[in-house]
Amino acid sequence: MSPGDTPAVARRKVRLAIKDARNAKGDTQSQVAEAMDWSLSKVMRIESGEVTISQYDLRPLLAYLGVKDRAVIDELVQAAKASKQRRQWWDDKRYQGLLTHAMRQQISFEAEASTILSFAPAVIPGWLQTEKYALATMQQFSEDFPEQTIAARAAIRIERRKMIRERNPRPTMYVLFDESVLLRRVGGLETLREQLAEISAAIEDGWVIARIHPLESPYAPFGHYDLLYLSDEENSHAVLYRESGPVDEIVDDPIRIARHREGWDRMWESSIGEEDSARRIAAAATARSLPAAQGSSD
Template sequence: MADSPYVARRRVRLAIRRARDGKNFTQSDVAEAMEWSLSKVMRIESGEVTISQNDLRPLLAFLGVKDRAEIESLVVSAKLSKQRAQWWETPQYRDLLTPAIVQLIGLELAAREIQYFYPMVVPGRLQTPAYTRAVFETFAGELSEEAIDARVRMREMRRQSFLDAAEHPEVNLVLDESVLYRQVGGAEVLRHQLEHLLVLIGERRISVRIIPFKEQSPIPMLATYEIVSLVDGTTVLYRESDTLDEIVEDHEKIKRHREIFDRVWQAAYDEPTSAGLIKDHATALS
């Protein structure tokens, strides 16, 4: 996983942004000097598109990157990142998904650890298809049926890639206890979802802790987020609220979210107790 195209793409765009900031150039300055559109510069730096080797070399020269070893390393990374488009990058999915989720899917494949903070529902990558559809149907007035269908298929393919992977990241999941009661899609759908979590716990693919309904427990005030620690030692934050989402790379914001996660993780029920709660709720729904 160390040579993931998504890690390579991220390495290149962060190097570009770092060099631009070092020169105090704006994105508009780069666009004008390179005779590119501002949109192209923005999409390269955000990770929405890759940059070709032919574009990268003159850009690095303009940004003052002169170390030959660094240049060649970035060129190699740019070449690696230009792999054949994966399923989520094809128009039938990409045009119906947010740029943030398109990036997240690739980065998940290069993760060594993922921390999920989900106070309302089970994380998308761990959802059963029926649970996923029930979640998205709550946005029927904001998303087209075509977009909902694409996102349901996307989540199932993300789940399947997680199940099929030969190597698994360490996954720690915090759920509010209310998730065990919230009958998304009805009792039967929730039961199957809880049973699926129990299978993943039993196979040691995930560790789950439940935030209990008791006075001294932290209140999960923040929106849904996940912290993805990559194999190259860097970290990204994916944050989601309603139909809006974003990839966050700001170190201080990531640090704050990790501190909140750690505090809630320590205050929650331990893994055996949490698994027992999930099992009790699944059994009660039978």
């Protein structure tokens, strides 16, 4: 747990630690509320992440729950302080009122995640998009959003890509492309080729691992989504970002997260291998025209 945690990540770490400690002790939320002389709703809102907990409430709660490791307590107290911070780079005034709450949370988790899995059934994931591709993608929503919103959301995708690339250490990034994504001329052929060249460079640089899901194979009945893991690849340590057209959401339900991970794993296993996928993406980036759709050769 880092003192540099973003507020959303810090809040999640604290609430998960509280919930895990309560379960380990064998208490219900009602028993905790009674022992701490709090309302049940306060305990429920802390564990759900609806509210932050102050360090002055956290220390006695941890003592009651049997958390005695000084290093763990100090880390959780630092995280509780971080959870109350507000300003981040994506809070800049140029983005105010132009990003959804889910988008802000997604960016916050991207800044801290150790592993990110993306499924792209329609377009390149936002965190990989070039400037031209991002703008062309967002302009498809010209009937839903004003030009200012389109420009801001395209610009922040470039900032997200930069943030992830400059992280040290970088997260492990896996992306699963439906084959149609690599054939669809978003912004025109040159824009697509530039985008594919960027993906090819990221693969060669080692910070992106990609597979192509062939057209002949069915995929799980989900739209675009990202699974962001904050420590190990346990579903309890993950958040799910789902996007469908102009609508998006952050999902914290372990059951729904598990379903999306199972679907992702199934598709990953039935997809074209990394080496062959990398070759196809690199070839498409320099092709004078788009290749015909191809199935798996693995």
